[in-house]
Amino acid sequence: MTTLVARDLVKDFGVRDGLRRRSLRAVDRVSFTLEPGRTVALVGESGSGKSTIAKMIARLEKPSGGSIAVTGPDGVEVPDKDYRHRVQMVFQDPFASLNPFHTVEHHLARPLRLHGRARGAEETARLVSELLERVTLPASFASRRPHELSGGQRQRVAIARALAPGAEIVVADEPVSMLDVSIRLGILKLLARLQKEEDLAVLYITHDLATARHFSDEILVLYRGRVVERGPSDRVILDPRHPYTKLLAAASPNPDARDRVFEVGRAAVEAAGATAAYDHHTGRWEEAA
Amino acid sequence: MTNPSPVTAPSRTKDGRRAMLPRWSPKLGVGLGLIGAIALFGVVGPLVVGDPNAVRDIGLTAPGGEHWLGTTQTGQDVVAQIAFATRGSLRIGLLVGLMATVLSAVFGIVGSYAGGIVDELFSLFSNVMLVIPGLPLVIVIAGFVPAAQRGSWTIAVVLAITGWAASARVLRAQTLSLRNRDYVAAAKVAGEKTWRVITVEILPNLLPLLASQFVFAVVLAILSEAGLSFLGLGASNSSTLGTMLYYAQNGFALQREAWWWFVPPGLVIALFGCGLSLVNFSIDEIINPKLRDVPRRPGKVAEALRVTPAERGEDDAVLTVEDLSVVYQGDKPVHAVKGVSLTLRRGEILGLAGESGCGKTTLAYAVNRLHKPPAEVTSGAVTFHDRDGTDTDVLGLGPEELREFRWTKLSMVFQGAMNALSPVTSVAAQLDDVLTTHRPGMSRADRRARCVEVFELVGVDPARLGSFPHELSGGMRQRVMIAMALLLDPQVMIMDEPTTALDVVVQRGILLEILKFRDELGFAVLFITHDLPLLLEISDRIAVMRDGEVVELGTAQDLHLDPRHPYTRELLDSFPSLTGDRGGFIRGTEPALHDGGVR
The missing domain is CATH 1.10.3720.10 (MetI-like)
Incomplete structure (x- = not known):
């Protein structure tokens, strides 16, 4: 039972505003627990802080406050040097997360070696083909380079890489949003199967409410760095309580409700406290006019 | 996305390395x-x-011997x-x-x-x-x-x-x-x-x-x-x-x-x-x-194989595309659009759904004749049926006529259009530009009034007219782009992934505006996106494109409830329903491993 407990995570970024320096709170007191066999989804729009949380869990960013603790099956906290044996990450864009210069084998063999899972060329090669098989890719793919693979195949390699150190906690940061729609399902099913086989704890980060509902057990809805609603996934999506969650659910495309009347009226927005919109270009939340 | 053709492993490695080496060319040779x-x-x-330093008493002898x-x-x-x-x-x-x-x-x-x-x-x-x-x-x-x-x-x-x-x-x-x-x-x-x-x-x-x-x-x-x-x-x-x-x-x-x-x-x-x-x-x-130079075959026939432009049909068509083919010329010509026929009716939202590389954007560009070499229209006809009864053969227009036609009759909102605004002038000036170019007779006050009008239409406070693009949020910039496309009261608007880069709440607001214009202004929209659920919700008819061909065309209702083509079903199944039964989506079987691997 390897469990990750994130408690009161805070992340402040320094922003240069003209000559003054001010700090921007990207993540504000977020807590959750990742347990084996369970998936927690972080749902929110761009700028809500969900990717920053992923980076903090993967130790690519240092939290400004709060704590992240991983406890091993023996009930003892995993020391820092072993953290990466346990916690791995699948990145959003498989076209960017594999080094174009290196073969698939390099991407899988390095983590195997680094974490002492394989010694010697023969054992490494055997484990690499085993990893490829687990993500339903033929062993012959080991000698290929990323540009010879399709998006879905690349993402499978990226998943295999996350599994290579023997991770028990996997952060999946929008793992399918850059893929063609007909491939997404296969990748999500693969993640679901691996999770069952390995009893993985998964943090699933997405802006897509529908996959969040089907893929996860618990959903946390983020708005401007804060968790505005959390609960079992069906409850959060089918019976949203917070106005912002209601707004998100109503705004998502839903062919089953073709003739519904939808009004993103000022009232609904203001009630949700969602008067600000995130600007992708300036990277700031701005109050809507 | 196609499966790579099966090639043996060693030669693949060589191919991979080759990407890092310069391509052979006379220059390199x-x-x-x-x-x-x-x-x-x-x-x-x-x-x-x-010995180069050996001194001889034959200073400055000319070459020879x-x-x-x-x-x-x-x-x-x-x-x-x-x-x-x-x-x-x-x-x-x-x-x-x-x-x-x-x-x-x-x-x-x-x-x-x-x-x-x-x-x-x-x-x-x-x-x-x-x-x-x-x-x-x-x-x-x-x-x-x-x-x-x-x-x-x-x-x-x-x-x-x-x-x-x-x-x-x-x-x-x-x-x-x-x-x-x-x-x-x-x-x-x-x-x-x-x-x-x-x-x-x-x-x-x-x-x-x-x-x-x-x-x-x-x-x-x-x-x-x-x-x-x-x-x-x-x-x-x-x-x-x-x-x-x-x-x-x-x-x-x-x-x-x-x-x-x-x-x-x-x-x-x-x-x-x-x-x-x-x-x-x-x-x-x-x-x-x-x-790299795009290798062009010399003497390539630029003249498209023409189909006689369509007669005005019974139904109230505003744009007819017949047997349109577009080819990217090169060493290996790519048929991006293969014999596509579509009819866009007045006041209709026609959805064009497909995945990356299916040719949907190429089709949109060709309809507007915005395609650039190496893309070439190799066959087909595009006919615009004007409200006033005249028909225009779009592919046959001369440069000046084409300039006149674009934007006044048919306007376009591009993918990531919100970044297409010039950062150095106010949005008012950019809107005004369109009017001075296409409506030279309009007075300054009339132009201003029209700009205010379209801003109100798209739900942006006209007070923002003087703003520079960087002062507006992404959603607002996209609304400004749509306002610009509305300026000349076009009869057809082609929208290529107009909301893909936006968050769902902002997207929903813009979709509502588009539906409103359709009802109030009576123009037709060709809405291109990969998001099939979105199309099912907002469009009247939907064309599903794959590998350059329209594999299925039907009303949104029919496509949703009774999809005929296996690819349409595959696409539909790819989107889990927000409110439908939980479980079936993920728990189903994974696609089997077939030769060359899964996609």
Whole structure:
């Protein structure tokens, strides 16, 4: 039972505003627990802080406050040097997360070696083909380079890489949003199967409410760095309580409700406290006019 | 996305490596030929020619006989001198190239990867080195070192010190972009040490750039050394092409018309520099593939195979596309759109659904004749049926008619259009531009009134008209783009992924506006997106495209409840229903492993 407990995570970024320096709170007191066999989804729009949380869990960013603790099956906290044996990450864009210069084998063999899972060329090669098989890719793919693979195949390699150190906690940061729609399902099913086989704890980060509902057990809805609603996934999506969650659910495309009347009226927005919109270009939340 | 054709593993690896090598071209061939010949001459030449310093009493003999290229003032054989001088110049060039590349790599790559204060100091240092004018500094430094101690090493070090800064800046910029790549982050998450991240993950991707900087440094070093030596500031004990020119100058070769003494070394320098530059062009093409020429077949028939434009049908069609084919010409022509026929009715939202590479954007561009070479319309017709009863054959329009037609009759909102606004003028000025171009008769007040009107239509406060694009949020910019497309009251609007980059709440607001215009202004929309659930909700009819063909066309209702084509079903199944039964979506079986692997 390897469990990750994130408690009161805070992340402040320094922003240069003209000559003054001010700090921007990207993540504000977020807590959750990742347990084996369970998936927690972080749902929110761009700028809500969900990717920053992923980076903090993967130790690519240092939290400004709060704590992240991983406890091993023996009930003892995993020391820092072993953290990466346990916690791995699948990145959003498989076209960017594999080094174009290196073969698939390099991407899988390095983590195997680094974490002492394989010694010697023969054992490494055997484990690499085993990893490829687990993500339903033929062993012959080991000698290929990323540009010879399709998006879905690349993402499978990226998943295999996350599994290579023997991770028990996997952060999946929008793992399918850059893929063609007909491939997404296969990748999500693969993640679901691996999770069952390995009893993985998964943090699933997405802006897509529908996959969040089907893929996860618990959903946390983020708005401007804060968790505005959390609960079992069906409850959060089918019976949203917070106005912002209601707004998100109503705004998502839903062919089953073709003739519904939808009004993103000022009232609904203001009630949700969602008067600000995130600007992708300036990277700031701005109050809507 | 197609499955790669099955090829055996070893040849794949070779293909992968080949991507890192320059493509074969006459340029590269000539360049390598020149470098090879001169390098061979410099390496082998000194072994076969006689002593270059042997003095004979046959000063300044013209070429011929025993001395192919004549002799110098003191009767030394010019061929022998050139062979040794070429070797000397090559050695200095290589030395400087290596040292300058290492220096620029250390300052450029390490600094930018480390970031923070290290980066600022390194970058400050490179910038200072860059503004110090190179050659004068070289002259000063070379002048300070006593002639007796001025060996070729000294000169090489001096040239390297003055020649690395520009490359360091280029490498720094590239490393700054590479260090933020996901694969670098992934390597860190995997637990790689910093030095390994730099050497194994980043450095290989800089190789083409390093090679190009190296080649450039070699050229520069050979030229600078020649210049220094010519001025008498070169290495005292070595013979290079520059020292040869220096002696030729001092021996009054020019005045005595002894061309065989100074032309050959000059020519060797010029040809070697030329060869290296040609190789560098080829390396640049790996770094920036846009530099590659698109191979065009000469004499390609530009005239499209025409289909007679459609007659106005019974139904209230506003745009008819018949049997339209678009081909990207090239070594292997790609049929991006294959015989597509569509009818857009007045007041209708026609959805065009498909995945990346299915040809939906190419189709939209071709309908508007915005496609650029190598794309060519090879067959078909596009007919616009105007409200006033006239029909326009869009593919047959002349340039001026086309300009008139676009935007007034048919406007377009592009993918990522919100970034298409010019950052330097207010949005009002940009809207006003459209009106002054297309409606020259309109008065200033009328134009202003129209701008206010369209802003109100798209739900942006007209007070924002004076704003600059960067003062507006992404959603608002996209609304401004739609306002611009509405300005001239077009009858057809083509929207290519207009809301894909936006968050769902913002997207919903814009969709509502589009539906409202359709009802109020009665124009037709061709709405292109990969998001099928969105189309099912808002459009009247939907065309599903795959591999350049429309595989299914039907009303949104029919497509949703009774999809006929297997691909439509596959697409529909790819989107889990927000409110439908939970479980079926994920728990189902995974696609089986078939030959070549899953997609």
